[in-house]
Amino acid sequence: MTATTPPKATPPLPPTPSHTVGPFYGYALPFPDGGRVAPEGHPDTITLHGYVLDGAGDPVPDALLEFWQSGPDGSLKGRPGSMRRDTVGGGHLGRNGTDFTGFGRVGTDADGHYALRTLPPGNPGVPYISVCVFARGLLHHLFTRAYLADAAPDAGGSTAGGPVPAGDALLASLPEQRRATLVARPEPHRTYRFDIRLQGEAETVFLQFG
16 A cells, blocks of 8 residues: 655745835825815814924825814714715715815825814813824824814913813823823914824824724
8 A cells, every 4th residue: 555645734824014004195085175174264264284293303295184073063973975075086075065074184295284174173171183194104094182272161281282171081191291292282363283293202192992
């Protein structure tokens, strides 16, 4: 009887290497008026703007930011159809330019700068705008918040990053220096400055959701 040689075991395949979530190309990701969340000409419009900076403090010129927030009345529902987009050009399908959607998407420019024109959020406690960051070198997108501390009814005190609001569990859990990275600094003409530092000194506090 002839013995048969058992087949050689196939070696396991190595895992597929990770890819970063950026840089991005301008095809149907940034969309027309992506930074205009407030209806045009609305008297209560505010501007949130700033720079996305890497660990060396250099601007990131091709980051993509998404913004989510409550309406001025505290509602999180937005408007039906506000998320529909043209899959080719990224233009609006169902956004009439007058309803408040609560969502924006903005790419940074060559200087790493972004600007969002929206209405003040009406969530209870300290008003904030949720921010999601996509950028070169990141294996996963990052979540943070931009608190509009001067709009809080019980705000008080100050740090290098602006007023220190009370009444928010997340802010209360952070040391003063780290808390300051989440506070948007008020400027003239209903404008707020909020820089996002991905690493290094004064790195922005980023959140994890289970």
